[in-house]
Amino acid sequence: MAAEDLEWERSKISNQDINMLKRLGLMKKEDAIRFPSEESYPKPPMEYRVSFVDHLIRGLSTPIHDFLRGLLFVYGIQLHQLTPNSILHISIFITLCECFLGIPPNWALWKRIFCLRRNGSHNVTYNIGGVVICVRTDVDYFDVKFPDSVQGWRKKWLYIHEESANSVEHNIVPFDGSARIQRRRSWDAEASEEEKKATEALMSRIHQLQNTRGKELSGVQITAYFLRIRVQPLQARKNPLWTYSGENDANRISNDLSVKDLEKLVRRVSRLAKKDPIPSSCRVEPYSASNPLPENHPTMSSLPPLPEDGEVEEQAIVAEDTQGSSIPESEVAGSHKSAASHEKEVESEASESTQSLPPAVSPRNKRKRTDAEDSGTSKAEEVVPSHPKAAYDPYVESLVSSDDEEEVPTTDVAPRTSTSRTVLASDTLVEGEETSPPQQNVVTTTPPSSPLAPSPKRTRVEKIVEPAPQLGSSSTLLLDDPMIKDLLRIGSQFIGYREYANRAEEKLAEANERANALARKLEQSEAARKKAELAASKAKAEADEAKAKAAGVEELQKKLEDATAALDEHKAAQASREEGILKRLKTQSRRTFTQTNQDFDLTNPVNDPVLDALSYLELHGSEIREGVSNASAVLSALFPYFFPKKEEPATFLNLAKMFNTPEDLGLKMRQENMKVAVENTVALVADSRQTIDWMKVGDTEQIEQSRWRSLIKAAKPNTKKILAYLGIKPASTPSSSRPEV
Structure with missing residues (x-):
């Protein structure tokens, strides 16, 4: 896997x-x-x-x-x-x-x-x-x-x-x-x-x-x-x-x-x-x-x-x-x-x-x-700052190198003496193992990094100086002793590292100065950051306040738009209603005019279509009311003559309906009057004590209309006296009597 x-x-x-x-x-x-x-x-x-x-x-x-x-x-x-x-x-x-x-x-x-x-x-x-x-x-x-x-x-x-x-x-x-x-x-x-x-x-x-x-x-x-x-x-x-x-x-x-x-x-x-x-x-x-x-x-x-x-x-x-x-x-x-x-x-x-x-x-x-x-974020990568090339210092490099970085191969350093040799060693020293003192004026292909930044790992160059063989077997055996070799190696390392220790102290002092300078800059940056955070918080508060005000303004604008739309709808409905009322008023005025044949002109119009139409209708209504009042008086006066055995209705509409019957009330009235006239004529004739053949008089088939009209005309002067006697005042218009069938 x-x-x-x-x-x-x-x-x-x-x-x-x-x-x-x-x-x-x-x-x-x-x-x-x-x-x-x-x-x-x-x-x-x-x-x-x-x-x-x-x-x-x-x-x-x-x-x-x-x-x-x-x-x-x-x-x-x-x-x-x-x-x-x-x-x-x-x-x-x-x-x-x-x-x-x-x-x-x-x-x-x-x-x-x-x-x-x-x-x-x-x-x-x-x-x-x-x-x-x-x-x-x-x-x-x-x-x-x-x-x-x-x-x-x-x-x-x-x-x-x-x-x-x-x-x-x-x-x-x-x-x-x-x-x-x-x-x-x-x-x-x-x-x-x-x-x-x-x-x-x-x-x-x-x-x-x-x-x-x-x-x-x-x-x-x-x-x-x-x-x-x-x-x-x-x-x-x-x-x-x-x-x-x-x-x-x-x-x-x-x-x-x-x-x-x-x-x-x-x-x-x-x-x-x-x-x-x-x-x-x-x-x-x-x-x-x-x-x-x-x-x-x-x-x-x-x-x-x-x-x-x-x-x-x-x-x-x-x-x-x-x-x-x-x-x-x-x-x-x-x-x-x-x-x-x-x-x-x-x-x-x-x-x-x-x-x-x-x-x-x-x-x-x-x-x-x-x-x-x-x-989960691809973060920034920092490029390690480069410095001018310098001699390779293994002691200083061991102080500033990091074990967490990748190994970068370097070129082997050539030995300065014929008795020295180079050995490639691991980057981490084994406990108890030491290296020979480094060579002076050794040129490397990779420049050293800054003391404050991790530097790439280097292969350590170890130079072991072999002592020259001495005459005599005891000297040779002594030099071949591993302990003597270690002592010689440690001594040479100590001598070599004294100079590098002094140099390292100088570089460490420089590093401390740089660290102090960076610390001061860090304090300044922290103060600037706090100031920026304070300004940002104030800006955020102002932005929130402005946002709240903007939201309030938007809400008011929306309410105003809704009110305007509602008002427009109300105006449209009112206009439609007024138009309908005006149409109905004009229709009633036309109908009244066609029935009464009476038109009017307004003396002081208000130039409002609805009010002027209402004024016209009021004039027609006044005319109609007057006509109804006169008609009611006339019909009430005629009612006892046409309907002597009935009670007069209380409303004008029912009274008018009584006179608006299928039969001809005028004809019926004239016929009743003719009956009374005939009876009165017979009575007058009987009162004159004349002998009349009533059978012959009742035979109306023998009567000629022309003769009848002439007789009536001849009788008119005398009828006025009789009518005056009876208390009836005759009309000034000529009589239009005619036979009623």
Whole structure:
């Protein structure tokens, strides 16, 4: 088993993580996810791949997006070798391209923004999460606010079902835990001049999204957006995100999360604290079905090379000693928005995992890495300052050398005397072993390092001076005695090291002076740091106060807009109501005019359509009331004559109905009057005491109308006297009597 394999441990996934995966819709299918049982090393079943809980909640799903598949192929890495924050980097980039730039994820744009770096310290390299995606130092990118530490993510591994898409048999490379991470030329691939020119408008749009006052877009907003709409950016989808249609979109993997679950998830994948608000929406409206792309919008297509395209030149492996294996210090300081410059993705137990040997480092490019690189961040490397070449001093070098650094071979030093010889010894002296005094004026190929900085280990040059043989067997035997040899060697060492001890004391004094100077600078830096922290806290308080005021102003503006909208709606409803009232008033006025044939002109109009129409209606109403009053008086006077045996109704309407009958009341009245007249005529004739043949008079068939009219005309002068006698005043109009049938 390779050294990297020992990083794997038994999977430890909590019930809380399982419930979260269920709510996210990642376990909707029965065989979508399988959890390891007792194995401490992944052995995925057929058609399954190894993944992590923290990868899935950051936008990963199968089948994976072609852009992610191309990245894995071009960079020559496996899915488990990416850190969670690197996965989130890719999700944010795809969402940015599709929702805010209106293009598919663009490989040329990616190369302008990102590069790849190894994740590890100077003596540790990782296989799980062994590479990180970093923002280039010269690029201004979104402030993603990655968490400082993703605790225990390496222990939460599981198996995800591989689904085929687009007729590709396997989207993810089969799992190989023993595959070593090898740096490739593609890790630092840059966009060509033609690609830079083609993507210049996209970079300008990104800067505009970042810096538009009041409409700034951030990485947290983009993350919250794709988590809110329930679409996994790293999944191969039927439609791009700029066609997202809402709740019924085909790319959604679950229903909307509750507000509590969404806030908890956003805070888990970001560095937001509990007091920080979760963005409920993006300040820039993303493209979707409700906000379609503009007409003639260019959709630039640029994918990284895929496995089916064949081998690419960028996959060439380069030696670690010719390329920096982590982010330079200038990049960390200059790109505060880079995810890899901040993230500490290794848990507290990472020190227990097996540490693989670091790659060899060239003395020309040797860099110093901080221990913080163990936490998942590619940290800065410091170049050891060089000094002018000097004679090699093994005693001083032994004081300042470090046993933790790599061995760098040096050239052998030629002996100054013919009786001396060189011996290559280990860097750590064996107890009781001593070396001969070093030679003066020895020139080495490697310059000594600063007394305060670790220097590369050197092979010690040991010179053993053999004493010249003396005459006589006793002298020869004495010189051959091992103890005498040791005494001679110790004596020569003592004599040689006295001078070096004096020189070392001088250098130590110089080192102390430099240390004191550095201590003073450190105190000054600490004071400056405290002052900067105080200023930063004041600035943060002012920013929070300004943010609160801005929030209050925005709330007031929203309330004012709502009130304005409500007032406009009320005005529209009032106008519609007045229009209806005016229409009804005009209709009533026309109907009254047609019935009474009486029109009016207002003497003092108020020039208000409703009030003037109401005035017209009041005039018509006054006329109608007067007419009804007169009609009621007339009908009341005529009622006893037409209906002598009935009681007069109390209301005018019922009174009018009594006179509005099918029969002719006038004809009936005249007939009654004629009956009375005939009876009175007979009575008058009888009172004249004339003999009349009433049988002949009653024979009306013998009466001629002309003769009848002439007789009536002749009788009129006498009838006036009779009517006057009876108390009836005849009308001044001529009589219109006629026979009534």
